[in-house]
Amino acid sequence: MRWPHKFLMRCQMLFRRGRAGDQLQDELQFHLDQQIAENVAAGTNPVEARRAALRSFGNPTVLREQARDTWSWQWLELLLRDLRFGVRALARNPGFSILAILVMGLGIGANVAFFTVVRSVLLKPLPFKDQGRLVRLYEADAHGAFQDNVLAGGTFAAWQSRSHSFEQMAIKRAIDYNLSGSGGQLPELVHGQVASWNIFPLLGVEPALGRVFLPSDDRREANATVLLTWGLWKRRYGGAPSLIGKTILLDARPYTVLGVLPEWFNYPDSKVQLWTPAYHERSPAVMALYTAHNLDAIGRLKPGITIAQATAELSTIQRQIRQQNPDGPIHDAANIRPILDAEVFHLKTGLYAMLAATGCLLLIACLNIANLLVARAATRRKETAVRAALGGSRGRLIREQVIESLVLSVAGGASGLMLAEAALRWLVHVRKDIPRADSIHIDSMVILFTIGVTLLCGLLAGLIPALSSNNKQILSTLQESSRSYSGGHAGVRLRRVLLGLQVGLTVVLLTSAGLLLKTYTRLRSVDIGCATHDVLTVEINLPRGSYKTSAQIVSFYDQLVEKVRQLPGVQAATVATILPGEGHQRDDVFTIREHPPLPKGQVLDASTFFVDPGHFGAMQIPLLQGRVFQSDERLDRAHSVIVNQTFVRQFLKGENPLGKHLKVELGEVAGSDTGLEIVGVVADTLENLSDTPYPTIYYPFYSGSQRSGTLAVRGQQAPSGLSLPVQHAIASMDPDLAVANVLTMDQILGQSTIDASFDAALLFAFAVISLLLAAVGLFGVLSFIVAQRTTEIGIRIALGAQREQVMRLMLRDGLHPAIFGLILGLIASSGVAHLIRSMLYGTPALDPAVFLVVAVTLLLVASAACAIPAWRASRLDPMTALRME
Amino acid sequence: MGKPSDLVQGTLDLLILKTLSIEARHGWAIAKRIQMISGEVLQVQQGSLYPALHRLEQQGWIKAKWAESETGRLAKFYSLTAAGRKQLDSETANWARLSDAINLVVREA
Numbered sequence: 003m004r005w006p007h008k009f010l011m012r013c014q015m016l017f018r019r020g021r022a023g024d025q026l027q028d029e030l031q032f033h034l035d036q037q038i039a040e041n042v043a044a045g046t047n048p049v050e051a052r053r054a055a056l057r058s059f060g061n062p063t064v065l066r067e068q069a070r071d072t073w074s075w076q077w078l079e080l081l082l083r084d085l086r087f088g089v090r091a092l093a094r095n096p097g098f099s100i101l102a103i104l105v106m107g108l109g110i111g112a113n114v115a116f117f118t119v120v121r122s123v124l125l126k127p128l129p130f131k132d133q134g135r136l137v138r139l140y141e142a143d144a145h146g147a148f149q150d151n152v153l154a155g156g157t158f159a160a161w162q163s164r165s166h167s168f169e170q171m172a173i174k175r176a177i178d179y180n181l182s183g184s185g186g187q188l189p190e191l192v193h194g195q196v197a198s199w200n201i202f203p204l205l206g207v208e209p210a211l212g213r214v215f216l217p218s219d220d221r222r223e224a225n226a227t228v229l230l231t232w233g234l235w236k237r238r239y240g241g242a243p244s245l246i247g248k249t250i251l252l253d254a255r256p257y258t259v260l261g262v263l264p265e266w267f268n269y270p271d272s273k274v275q276l277w278t279p280a281y282h283e284r285s286p287a288v289m290a291l292y293t294a295h296n297l298d299a300i301g302r303l304k305p306g307i308t309i310a311q312a313t314a315e316l317s318t319i320q321r322q323i324r325q326q327n328p329d330g331p332i333h334d335a336a337n338i339r340p341i342l343d344a345e346v347f348h349l350k351t352g353l354y355a356m357l358a359a360t361g362c363l364l365l366i367a368c369l370n371i372a373n374l375l376v377a378r379a380a381t382r383r384k385e386t387a388v389r390a391a392l393g394g395s396r397g398r399l400i401r402e403q404v405i406e407s408l409v410l411s412v413a414g415g416a417s418g419l420m421l422a423e424a425a426l427r428w429l430v431h432v433r434k435d436i437p438r439a440d441s442i443h444i445d446s447m448v449i450l451f452t453i454g455v456t457l458l459c460g461l462l463a464g465l466i467p468a469l470s471s472n473n474k475q476i477l478s479t480l481q482e483s484s485r486s487y488s489g490g491h492a493g494v495r496l497r498r499v500l501l502g503l504q505v506g507l508t509v510v511l512l513t514s515a516g517l518l519l520k521t522y523t524r525l526r527s528v529d530i531g532c533a534t535h536d537v538l539t540v541e542i543n544l545p546r547g548s549y550k551t552s553a554q555i556v557s558f559y560d561q562l563v564e565k566v567r568q569l570p571g572v573q574a575a576t577v578a579t580i581l582p583g584e585g586h587q588r589d590d591v592f593t594i595r596e597h598p599p600l601p602k603g604q605v606l607d608a609s610t611f612f613v614d615p616g617h618f619g620a621m622q623i624p625l626l627q628g629r630v631f632q633s634d635e636r637l638d639r640a641h642s643v644i645v646n647q648t649f650v651r652q653f654l655k656g657e658n659p660l661g662k663h664l665k666v667e668l669g670e671v672a673g674s675d676t677g678l679e680i681v682g683v684v685a686d687t688l689e690n691l692s693d694t695p696y697p698t699i700y701y702p703f704y705s706g707s708q709r710s711g712t713l714a715v716r717g718q719q720a721p722s723g724l725s726l727p728v729q730h731a732i733a734s735m736d737p738d739l740a741v742a743n744v745l746t747m748d749q750i751l752g753q754s755t756i757d758a759s760f761d762a763a764l765l766f767a768f769a770v771i772s773l774l775l776a777a778v779g780l781f782g783v784l785s786f787i788v789a790q791r792t793t794e795i796g797i798r799i800a801l802g803a804q805r806e807q808v809m810r811l812m813l814r815d816g817l818h819p820a821i822f823g824l825i826l827g828l829i830a831s832s833g834v835a836h837l838i839r840s841m842l843y844g845t846p847a848l849d850p851a852v853f854l855v856v857a858v859t860l861l862l863v864a865s866a867a868c869a870i871p872a873w874r875a876s877r878l879d880p881m882t883a884l885r886m887e
Numbered sequence: 888m889g890k891p892s893d894l895v896q897g898t899l900d901l902l903i904l905k906t907l908s909i910e911a912r913h914g915w916a917i918a919k920r921i922q923m924i925s926g927e928v929l930q931v932q933q934g935s936l937y938p939a940l941h942r943l944e945q946q947g948w949i950k951a952k953w954a955e956s957e958t959g960r961l962a963k964f965y966s967l968t969a970a971g972r973k974q975l976d977s978e979t980a981n982w983a984r985l986s987d988a989i990n991l992v993v994r995e996a
Contacts, residue, residue, distance in 0.1 A: 029914060069940075
């Protein structure tokens with residue numbers, strides 16, 4: 003009975019406040035009249051009776067206020083009133099308000115965008131059951147040299163059978179398949195994964211349709227089977243359930259479709275289209291090797307087992323393997339990372355640096371707005387003092403100020419959220435290389451973050467000016483005559499401190515951006531040692547089913563290169579397994595036949611490239627010694643290799659490399675175990691822009707062992723025009739063959755620097771924005787000081803001060819905080835630079851040039867921002883100045 | 888104790904509820920009644936009375952009705968609700984316990 007009543011009461015108080023207010027007035031008036039009547043009845047004259055009644059009644063306004071305070075919704079009414087007041091105050095000054103909202107929106111938007119990325123990529127758990135026990139396993143070096151090497155098949159088998167820390171252990175590996183066209187569809191190259199059968203039970207993934215692999219599917223002699231991802235099933239097969247049990251052609255061989263994976267499953271990324279069983283796809287011999295590192299291993303820890311315990315156990319097993327096999331590249335320890343960490347740890351520094359940068363930007367934005375509000379508060383000091391003297395409580399005045407800045411920040415937050423949404427779309431579009439990019443979107447957590455940041459900004463920007471106005475000043479403010487000669491100093495001092503901080507933060511952003519920009523230009527100006535302009539590349543993967551022998555492979559590539567070379571506009575064409583700048587992909591161990599045997603446990607290792615005879619000419623890699631491959635060195639007659647300069651420097655120093663023989667256990671190249679003769683030495687090229695050259699052995703591509711190759715075509719003009727004719731040439735030779743990654747060499751290099759260029763460009767943008775904000779802040783503060791000191795300046799000029807003196811005086815006033823901030827910023831920058839040094843290349847953390855440029859830029863901008871108000875001050879006409887106010 | 892004794896915190900609610908338990912009254916009459924019954928010891932200030940009345944009304948313990956007063960003017964008459972009657976009982980019991988306890992301490996200790 004009470005609740006309905008209360009509810010009714012509340013509704014009444016909410017919707018009929020005006021009437022309730024009138025009634026309160028009547029009620030109090032009645033009381034007063036009764037008191038007067040009583041006084042009159044007691045014999046006092048009416049005038050005196052009324053006065054006595056009023057006296058005993060107290061302040062009727064206060065009484066009314068107190069009664070109203072007990073009403074429900076009173077807080078809402080007050081809030082609405084302050085809100086109205088705040089909005090009206092802001093609307094009166096639309097230029098200021100719009101600027102402030104934009105600044106706030108920019109800061110909040112950038113923060114929300116990067117928070118979303120960090121949360122989606124680094125923090126949001128993978129969608130697997132009990133993710134906390136899922137780990138990635140790596141081979142490692144006991145001395146800490148390598149921590150994250152992928153596993154060899156033999157190692158995996160040993161760990162799986164001998165360790166007790168894991169419920170299950172599985173492997174996977176990326177693989178590309180040629181999915182043949184069917185029913186009028188084009189053939190396509192699809193990204194897939196081979197995996198041990200238990201990967202799906204290990205991750206806790208149930209198929210959406212059909213079944214997942216069984217142990218019996220995961221054997222060499224089993225029938226070929228495949229699992230499709232939801233995306234491929236929908237896209238290519240229209241989501242037909244009848245596909246289960248049918249066969250599809252991968253690399254021109256039939257695979258039975260066992261099932262379809264659920265829609266949400268996009269591990270390791272959404273580019274993966276299908277899964278095949280590892281032990282069926284790869285030969286038992288390869289899967290038993292301890293030396294071929296090419297499998298990603300995943301494990302599920304038993305409950306209660308820590309990562310440290312499991313690492314210790316695996317390291318023990320691995321040490322035993324090493325002792326039993328002292329030769330070859332076999333590691334002697336293990337490393338374990340939580341599965342999420344393993345996916346993203348290489349991105350951490352960059353993303354957190356960006357988040358920190360956006361945080362700085364937001365802080366600068368807040369300080370700037372606080373600064374503007376302090377200026378406004380200063381012009382309203384008299385008003386504030388009068389209100390305080392009339393009984394306006396300090397809390398009320400502070401609340402008003404805070405609400406005003408909250409209005410600004412809420413509007414800024416709303417626009418920031420929109421900005422973030424747009425920024426994220428753009429980001430996901432340009433940074434396709436970010437793992438888990440498809441999980442980046444704004445969710446409820448991000449909205450909460452936005453609200454939190456917005457409120458925090460509003461409070462910060464509002465409280466600084468509100469707290470700076472202090473009650474003790476009321477009297478002096480009221481006493482200040484209208485002809486004050488110089489303005490109050492408290493506000494100005496606060497603004498100077500705020501400005502100094504702002505400039506300091508700006509300097510930090512500027513130096514970080516400068517260091518990253520320098521890194522980027524260093525990377526882009528690196529000469530990778532081969533032709534990069536006007537080169538088009540196409541990836542080709544010959545399917546096993548239709549190209550069964552080495553001879554078939556060789557003849558296809560031979561004819562293709564010849565055909566492409568004949569195309570108009572083509573200068574040269576070549577085929578190779580990897581091109582410079584594509585990153586490190588493969589290395590193998592070798593021994594030099596002419597050298598004494600190595601001590602136990604030591605191995606020599608070099609990168610492995612397969613190239614055709616025309617490669618060095620086409621890619622313009624200089625031949626330094628000997629000769630290149632001859633066109634008849636193919637198939638069984640391919641017994642020679644070519645090495646690079648670094649190889650000679652590292653392994654054959656002071657000897658004649660030509661005529662030496664390298665023993666490599668490749669298996670794929672005939673005679674590699676007895677020794678391949680070095681016939682030539684070529685100049686170094688780079689695998690990664692940020693790495694030093696690696697010793698490299700070039701093998702003849704026409705040995706016929708490599709099905710996948712990259713065709714590189716150097717044209718006379720822009721290579722993009724060649725892409726259609728080249729694809730036509732490929733299709734004319736094999737219409738079923740899919741090609742992938744038709745890219746120019748510049749694009750490939752661009753991709754390898756995208757991290758650096760992206761970080762540098764964004765940080766630079768932030769730095770420029772904050773520099774702009776700092777300049778606006780300086781300009782504002784100095785203009786304000788000049789306006790306050792107009793009378794003083796007038797007197798100085800009237801007494802004979804030179805215009806230059808006045809200008810210098812004002813400049814010093816403005817530059818003081820800038821210089822203070824600059825010093826502060828430079829000190830902070832040296833610390834920050836140290837933190838981001840892992841992102842730098844060819845640039846020392848304390849690069850003097852960058853620091854110098856930043857300091858000079860900042861001083862120039864600061865001087866420019868101060869010059870205008872200072873110049874205006876020096877042009878003051880003393881008569882007008884003195885007559886002012 | 889120089890000033891006329893201030894009402895013990897929270898007891899004003901009890902006094903108002905008790906006063907209204909007999910009949911509906913307006914604010915002036917409530918104040919007068921408390922003053923009279925207490926032998927002029929308890930002076931209810933307007934500054935406390937009206938906020939208290941409005942608070943009790945918001946709580947749903949008393950309800951208000953505009954009616955003609957003894958002088959013929961419209962006045963706001965307050966009366967107890969059923970919930971208010973219960974509240975009065977519990978507050979009375981509370982008060983009895985509290986004052987007994989205080990008396991005990993004052994006499995014995």
